[in-house]
Amino acid sequence: MKIKILALGRHPEILQTVVRLINNNPEWEGMGANTDDEAVLLFSAQAFKIVLLCGGIEPDSENSLRATFNALNPDAIIVQHYGGGSGLLSAEIYQALAK
Amino acid sequence: MAHTVLHKAETRGHASHGWLDSYHSFSFSSYYNPERMNFGVLRVLNDDTVDAGMGFGKHPHDNMEIISIPLEGDLEHKDSMNNVAVIKNGDIQAMSAGTGIYHSEYNKDREQRVKFLQIWVYPNKKNVEPRYDQITLNLDDRHNKLQQILSPNPDDEGVWIHQNAWFHLGKFDKGISTDYAIKGKGNGVYLFVLSGDVKVNDQLLNTRDGYGIWDTDKFTIAAETDAEFLLMEVPMEF
Numbered sequence: 495m496k497i498k499i500l501a502l503g504r505h506p507e508i509l510q511t512v513v514r515l516i517n518n519n520p521e522w523e524g525m526g527a528n529t530d531d532e533a534v535l536l537f538s539a540q541a542f543k544i545v546l547l548c549g550g551i552e553p554d555s556e557n558s559l560r561a562t563f564n565a566l567n568p569d570a571i572i573v574q575h576y577g578g579g580s581g582l583l584s585a586e587i588y589q590a591l592a593k
Numbered sequence: 594m595a596h597t598v599l600h601k602a603e604t605r606g607h608a609s610h611g612w613l614d615s616y617h618s619f620s621f622s623s624y625y626n627p628e629r630m631n632f633g634v635l636r637v638l639n640d641d642t643v644d645a646g647m648g649f650g651k652h653p654h655d656n657m658e659i660i661s662i663p664l665e666g667d668l669e670h671k672d673s674m675n676n677v678a679v680i681k682n683g684d685i686q687a688m689s690a691g692t693g694i695y696h697s698e699y700n701k702d703r704e705q706r707v708k709f710l711q712i713w714v715y716p717n718k719k720n721v722e723p724r725y726d727q728i729t730l731n732l733d734d735r736h737n738k739l740q741q742i743l744s745p746n747p748d749d750e751g752v753w754i755h756q757n758a759w760f761h762l763g764k765f766d767k768g769i770s771t772d773y774a775i776k777g778k779g780n781g782v783y784l785f786v787l788s789g790d791v792k793v794n795d796q797l798l799n800t801r802d803g804y805g806i807w808d809t810d811k812f813t814i815a816a817e818t819d820a821e822f823l824l825m826e827v828p829m830e831f
Contacts, residue, residue: 504692505653505655505692505693507653507693507695508653508693511652511653548655549655549656549691549692549693549719550655550692550693552720576636576655576715577654577655577656577657577690578653578655578656578657578690578693578694579652580652580654581621581622581713582620582621582636582637582713584622584623585620585621585625585630588627589627592627
């Protein structure tokens with residue numbers, strides 16, 4: 495079964511790139527959310543192993559989302575993604591999976 | 594007591610894509626080594642060679658301070674802020690990706706390859722307005738002395754980035770030495786040897802070796818041969 499990864503970010507094109515890169519790995523399944531509501535909806539409906547927080551998310555949103563995700567599924571790993579999909583993504587996911 | 598880490602040149606990750614030959618000091622793209630993730634907020638040190646006429650097509654970045662230093666040949670940069678620039682051998686460019694930016698990097702020369710360092714540093718402030726800064730360095734200013742090429746301060750020597758970091762270049766004749774005093778509390782220094790052999794305190798380093806030193810106030814760099822090196826002082830915690 496593929497590892498489900500939710501990417502959340504405000505820049506639609508970068509988010510699209512991140513999701514595409516996730517899905518390039520045959521062992522991972524990525525989905526993207528542009529808004530907080532969309533992210534919570536997706537997270538509630540599926541068993542995501544990892545949540546990637548991408549660029550542009552406001553501090554208040556991030557705090558609220560972390561609290562919501564922890565309440566819904568404390569086993570999900572929330573990771574700050576840096577770089578906009580270029581080069582760091584795989585290492586961040588592998589590190590999260592190693593926890 | 595100082596803590597140190599040695600990364601010999603041959604232990605770097607390596608990716609060869611035909612047009613691109615890249616050595617990664619830290620985990621990057623398909624090179625993953627959990628023991629080599631970063632040195633403090635220094636996250637990426639890539640030693641790239643790009644064939645004539647080739648390059649990286651448009652791709653995104655966000656929330657990273659990206660520093661490019663051509664070592665041989667020139668690199669053309671285009672970004673989504675409508676900046677078009679040639680980063681020449683002797684220049685340094687810093688780009689704050691912030692909320693997000695797209696850019697491409699190409700070797701426009703039809704005959705000569707370009708060799709450059711690409712360095713990524715975690716910013717101390719997320720989601721900043723994207724910006725970039727580029728200057729031409731005076732090569733004489735690094736001959737037998739340390740030339741500051743990057744700092745946190747827009748009014749200081751070199752380019753500036755959103756991080757409490759300082760970079761210096763040195764091109765030393767054999768036998769020349771100097772002391773480096775750490776500028777920021779809690780900072781460490783990662784030294785990358787561009788050419789030749791240097792000693793940091795008692796540690797001998799060869800071409801393309803990396804060496805990190807922290808929990809110290811200062812250290813000595815001595816050129817065992819004619820040598821060129823890059824010092825990257827960065828916060829160890831973030």
